[in-house]
Amino acid sequence: MSSPQTFKIASIPGDGIGTEITEAAIQVLDKLASVDGSFGLEYTHFDWSSKAYLERGWYMPPDGMEQLQKHDAIYFGAVGWPDVPDHISLWSLILPIRKTMNQYVNVRPTRILPGTQSPLSSCQSNPGTLDWIIIRENSEGEYAGQGGTTHENSPHTIATELAIFSRVGIERIMRFAFETARSRERKKLTMVTKSNAQRHGMVLWDKIFYEVAAEYPDVEWDKMLVDAMTVRMVNNPASMDTIVATNLHADILSDLAAALSGSIGIAPSSNLDPTRKHPSMFEPIHGSAPDIAGKGVANPVGAFWSAAEMIRWLGEGRLNAGTFRFKSSSV
Amino acid sequence: MSSPQTFKIASIPGDGIGTEITEAAIQVLDKLASVDGSFGLEYTHFDWSSKAYLERGWYMPPDGMEQLQKHDAIYFGAVGWPDVPDHISLWSLILPIRKTMNQYVNVRPTRILPGTQSPLSSCQSNPGTLDWIIIRENSEGEYAGQGGTTHENSPHTIATELAIFSRVGIERIMRFAFETARSRERKKLTMVTKSNAQRHGMVLWDKIFYEVAAEYPDVEWDKMLVDAMTVRMVNNPASMDTIVATNLHADILSDLAAALSGSIGIAPSSNLDPTRKHPSMFEPIHGSAPDIAGKGVANPVGAFWSAAEMIRWLGEGRLNAGTFRFKSSSV
Numbered sequence: 048m049s050s051p052q053t054f055k056i057a058s059i060p061g062d063g064i065g066t067e068i069t070e071a072a073i074q075v076l077d078k079l080a081s082v083d084g085s086f087g088l089e090y091t092h093f094d095w096s097s098k099a100y101l102e103r104g105w106y107m108p109p110d111g112m113e114q115l116q117k118h119d120a121i122y123f124g125a126v127g128w129p130d131v132p133d134h135i136s137l138w139s140l141i142l143p144i145r146k147t148m149n150q151y152v153n154v155r156p157t158r159i160l161p162g163t164q165s166p167l168s169s170c171q172s173n174p175g176t177l178d179w180i181i182i183r184e185n186s187e188g189e190y191a192g193q194g195g196t197t198h199e200n201s202p203h204t205i206a207t208e209l210a211i212f213s214r215v216g217i218e219r220i221m222r223f224a225f226e227t228a229r230s231r232e233r234k235k236l237t238m239v240t241k242s243n244a245q246r247h248g249m250v251l252w253d254k255i256f257y258e259v260a261a262e263y264p265d266v267e268w269d270k271m272l273v274d275a276m277t278v279r280m281v282n283n284p285a286s287m288d289t290i291v292a293t294n295l296h297a298d299i300l301s302d303l304a305a306a307l308s309g310s311i312g313i314a315p316s317s318n319l320d321p322t323r324k325h326p327s328m329f330e331p332i333h334g335s336a337p338d339i340a341g342k343g344v345a346n347p348v349g350a351f352w353s354a355a356e357m358i359r360w361l362g363e364g365r366l367n368a369g370t371f372r373f374k375s376s377s378v
Numbered sequence: 379m380s381s382p383q384t385f386k387i388a389s390i391p392g393d394g395i396g397t398e399i400t401e402a403a404i405q406v407l408d409k410l411a412s413v414d415g416s417f418g419l420e421y422t423h424f425d426w427s428s429k430a431y432l433e434r435g436w437y438m439p440p441d442g443m444e445q446l447q448k449h450d451a452i453y454f455g456a457v458g459w460p461d462v463p464d465h466i467s468l469w470s471l472i473l474p475i476r477k478t479m480n481q482y483v484n485v486r487p488t489r490i491l492p493g494t495q496s497p498l499s500s501c502q503s504n505p506g507t508l509d510w511i512i513i514r515e516n517s518e519g520e521y522a523g524q525g526g527t528t529h530e531n532s533p534h535t536i537a538t539e540l541a542i543f544s545r546v547g548i549e550r551i552m553r554f555a556f557e558t559a560r561s562r563e564r565k566k567l568t569m570v571t572k573s574n575a576q577r578h579g580m581v582l583w584d585k586i587f588y589e590v591a592a593e594y595p596d597v598e599w600d601k602m603l604v605d606a607m608t609v610r611m612v613n614n615p616a617s618m619d620t621i622v623a624t625n626l627h628a629d630i631l632s633d634l635a636a637a638l639s640g641s642i643g644i645a646p647s648s649n650l651d652p653t654r655k656h657p658s659m660f661e662p663i664h665g666s667a668p669d670i671a672g673k674g675v676a677n678p679v680g681a682f683w684s685a686a687e688m689i690r691w692l693g694e695g696r697l698n699a700g701t702f703r704f705k706s707s708s709v
């Protein structure tokens with residue numbers, strides 16, 4: 048057995064229920080460490096929140112990324128608050144962290160946990176039929192952050208959003224997706240695209256998918272258009288296992304997945320830098336939920352599951368540094 | 379009573395089940411005209427299909443748009459066939475028609491029809507809880523068709539998709555959405571956006587939404603992020619009525635809506651030029667379904683409902699030219 052090791056965790060509770068669920072998750076993590084005995088956890092708490100922003104004018108100090116870089120992992124609650132426009136809060140905190148820390152993979156498992164009930168009548172007698180892991184491209188695509196506005200405040204304003212897809216960006220996410228699919232029992236990957244309407248970036252996405260697929264003859268795959276994918280998720284959940292999609296498509300599909308599994312409050316999300324040069328970040332997929340914040344009623348399961356994924360990632364790193372295998376949890 | 383009028387219909391059955399359902403819809407339309415007696419229908423059938431393309435190398439002849447322009451409406455089956463890359467078939471036919479014919483609105487009603495069953499257990503005892511009309515921006519946004527590829531066939535390929543949002547494009551779709559909401563019993567509009575992550579085009583989208591909303595104080599509205607919208611559609615279908623979203627978002631949400639209503643085979647779609655300078659186009663939202671094509675098992679209800687919307691649109695045009703009011707059907 049390797050000697051006990053202490054992991055440094057940067058904790059960013061953020062806004063709304065983010066603070067409540069982070070507090071709960073840290074209690075669970077500490078208990079886990081003391082029961083397990085093979086690792087310890089040390090936290091730095093960062094008050095990078097919308098509340099702080101409204102008081103002092105910034106979310107993260109200029110050396111924020113350097114501070115984060117000193118940690119083994121980042122634990123994130125939620126960001127977003129009604130008094131701050133969302134595109135300011137998100138582009139001041141969560142999105143720059145994902146990008147700067149090279150967290151190019153976002154892993155989003157969903158399944159129907161005991162005690163929850165799927166809104167789909169087909170799943171209610173057989174919850175095992177919904178067990179997905181969505182691999183989201185997390186560094187480029189529709190979230191590249193480019194685009195702009197011309198003729199502002201005129202009758203002729205034009206604004207653009209530029210989605211950027213690079214060969215390196217697509218190749219690495221496809222490989223990660225195939226590795227994940229291969230590590231799971233069913234060895235099955237569904238690739239999502241919209242290459243019928245979007246004929247540049249999405250056509251490159253398809254092309255590289257086929258190339259990488261050839262390296263994984265043991266993984267069965269199929270291909271869906273993103274619109275038809277929602278239909279299949281509703282009508283035939285058991286037909287899918289691992290799913291790979293672009294930044295925006297997977298953002299949408301992972302919320303749908305969580306809803307179909309019975310609760311948006313239980314789904315975790317791991318923002319991974321598979322090269323392990325930067326800390327990875329773990330957060331529940333739900334938001335700050337201003338409507339229930341402060342009432343002590345937030346569901347902490349998404350936060351617990353995210354914490355579990357963090358420990359798994361750190362543990363795998365210790366045993367197996369440099370690999371990007373990521374097994375689905377069995378929480 | 380106005381004297382009988384004959385409407386000229388351009389029929390494009392297209393691919394797969396498109397031909398079967400178009401044939402069925404034309405039988406229904408002819409019967410309707412003969413029973414009603416106040417209008418007649420005259421068809422031109424265009425063999426613009428993937429099969430024809432594979433034989434002769436083109437979908438639509440060079441003067442295709444001029445030929446369509448001579449008609450009062452276009453009735454479209456489906457396009458897409460495994461032997462032709464989708465981005466070629468779609469950008470040769472359906473997408474250029476939508477754009478050239480200034481069909482900047484795509485109206486997609488969904489409800490649970492008698493005899494169908496929603497996969498949502500919450501809807502099964504009360505089908506009336508799901509009754510939506512999705513207003514899709516149909517001329518720009520993520521389907522602007524711009525973007526390109528650099529360093530093709532190299533290890534450094536970069537491809538882009540450029541989504542373009544213009545003030546005129548957003549204003550007109552928002553007005554159409556508010557008019558539609560106003561014409562419905564509940565007078566309620568839900569606007570969908572992703573302005574937290576996409577901070578140029580989507581922020582303009584939000585801004586113009588607020589401006590137009592001020593002109594419709596009698597319409598109640600709310601705003602959703604597209605990812606959270608999927609959760610609300612699953613968990614609280616009764617909380618929504620009219621919905622407005624971008625080209626891509628509404629493409630995804632309308633497929634989800636159809637699935638939640640019980641069948642992708644029943645949902646219609648109206649591609650409208652509200653200025654009535656060009657023919658509008660009516661098509662079921664389902665595709666060519668190669669897997670069941672030729673078997674005579676395709677559900678023609680989406681085609682019938684689309685035909686009904688076509689007659690309504692033509693009839694309203696006759697009575698009320700120039701308005702863009704579009705009442706939800708009560709098929």
Ligand SMILES: CC(C)[C@H](C(=O)O)[C@@H](O)C(=O)O
Binds near residue numbers: 575
């Ligand atoms: C908060 C927001 C930027 C974020 C996203 O769109 O990525 C969220 O929806 C998520 O899924 O993590």
Ligand SMILES: CC(C)[C@H](C(=O)O)[C@@H](O)C(=O)O
Binds near residue numbers: 243244472
């Ligand atoms: C066929 C395809 C281009 C089309 C779209 O994405 O608009 C279809 O999915 C639809 O919804 O009408």
